Amino acid sequence: MNCSSSNKEFQENGFIIVKNVISLPVLQQLKSTVFKSIKKCSEQLGIIEEDYLSVVSRWGAPSPITANVPSSLLNTLMQETKKIVGDSPCLSKLNIIGKNAYCTGAVPYHQDISYSPQEPYQLSAWLALHDVLENSGPLEVIPKSHLDPIIPAIDFWSPEFVPDLSLKKFAQKLLLAAGDIVFFDSRLWHGSSENKDLSPRYALVTRWTTKNWKPNQCIPPITPKFFGMWTSGQMTQNILAQGLQVFFDKKETDFMEIIDAWVKALEIDELPFYIDVLQVIENLKKIKILHLAFVRHNGGDATGTIYKNLWNSFLSPMIEHLPQIQKKRGAL
Ligand SMILES: O=C(O)CCC(=O)C(=O)O
Ligand SMILES: [Fe+2]
Numbered sequence: 001m002n003c004s005s006s007n008k009e010f011q012e013n014g015f016i017i018v019k020n021v022i023s024l025p026v027l028q029q030l031k032s033t034v035f036k037s038i039k040k041c042s043e044q045l046g047i048i049e050e051d052y053l054s055v056v057s058r059w060g061a062p063s064p065i066t067a068n069v070p071s072s073l074l075n076t077l078m079q080e081t082k083k084i085v086g087d088s089p090c091l092s093k094l095n096i097i098g099k100n101a102y103c104t105g106a107v108p109y110h111q112d113i114s115y116s117p118q119e120p121y122q123l124s125a126w127l128a129l130h131d132v133l134e135n136s137g138p139l140e141v142i143p144k145s146h147l148d149p150i151i152p153a154i155d156f157w158s159p160e161f162v163p164d165l166s167l168k169k170f171a172q173k174l175l176l177a178a179g180d181i182v183f184f185d186s187r188l189w190h191g192s193s194e195n196k197d198l199s200p201r202y203a204l205v206t207r208w209t210t211k212n213w214k215p216n217q218c219i220p221p222i223t224p225k226f227f228g229m230w231t232s233g234q235m236t237q238n239i240l241a242q243g244l245q246v247f248f249d250k251k252e253t254d255f256m257e258i259i260d261a262w263v264k265a266l267e268i269d270e271l272p273f274y275i276d277v278l279q280v281i282e283n284l285k286k287i288k289i290l291h292l293a294f295v296r297h298n299g300g301d302a303t304g305t306i307y308k309n310l311w312n313s314f315l316s317p318m319i320e321h322l323p324q325i326q327k328k329r330g331a332l
Pocket of ligand 2: 112190
């Protein structure tokens with residue numbers, strides 16, 4: 001495909017697939033370094049790789065997981081992106097995002113541009129590191145939706161979030177071979193479905209911007225919810241700390257020590273509300289892994305379920321008994 005026809009297709013549909021860009025040996029080398037560093041990061045946290053991967057499903061540069069992406073590969077991605085946008089692009093961000101047998105969740109439909117109103121980027125290059133089949137949680141895009149208005153960032157971490165199922169009928173699943181790249185406009189609606197076949201499905205996702213590009217519309221500001229993508233870490237810490245004080249007259253300030261204290265307490269003590277203790281302990285341990293992976297490896301939760309699961313199993317029933325937190329919630 002020549003430069004101008006790929007450019008036209010990208011502009012019209014908001015995305016384009018370019019096949020067979022990166023050779024299998026280059027991908028193999030990259031996957032091997034990525035998975036070696038994932039193993040090292042799990043060891044650093046004193047946990048097995050399966051437990052790490054059941055929680056952490058994305059990493060942003062700088063990170064030990066993204067540190068060894070070769071500059072020759074980035075240069076190829078830059079050249080390919082240039083063919084699509086017709087101008088020299090600069091790298092804005094780099095992520096590795098994945099699903100596997102331990103973390104299979106979907107990513108709800110969203111427009112990337114809404115999540116970075118201060119530093120928006122123009123487009124993404126989503127490089128498949130594995131073959132992506134119907135059931136391995138493919139990227140799904142809604143063709144031409146980049147021409148729709150930019151709406152405020154959808155907080156799919158919030159317990160109140162309800163996926164808009166009506167979008168499904170417009171979405172196209174992108175089945176790919178390892179080495180193929182999907183270029184998509186930062187305004188395009190996209191997401192990814194559940195990984196039903198439990199196979200590893202990782203992507204190297206680079207975000208690019210050209211010098212003279214500006215968003216053609218205003219990007220609405222982010223309005224954080226009481227408990228969601230921008231607040232759940234701090235709110236979890238506040239609720240757990242308050243709970244320790246109210247139920248056990250215990251004062252802790254460090255987030256990780258707060259979690260350890262709760263795990264210990266739940267193993268021996270009863271609370272005045274019903275919880276599934278084993279489930280809550282597991283969810284607390286996952287929060288600890290996510291927090292440490294965030295601080296040490298710039299790791300995150302692509303599916304937005306780790307904090308939400310703790311909310312549903314524990315924090316939500318607990319705040320009924322915490323008047324200070326209730327008051328704050330009511331004030332919002
Ligand atoms: O890879 C995925 O599952 C989601 C990717 C995504 O939303 C993105 O790269 O912007
Ligand atoms: Fe996205």
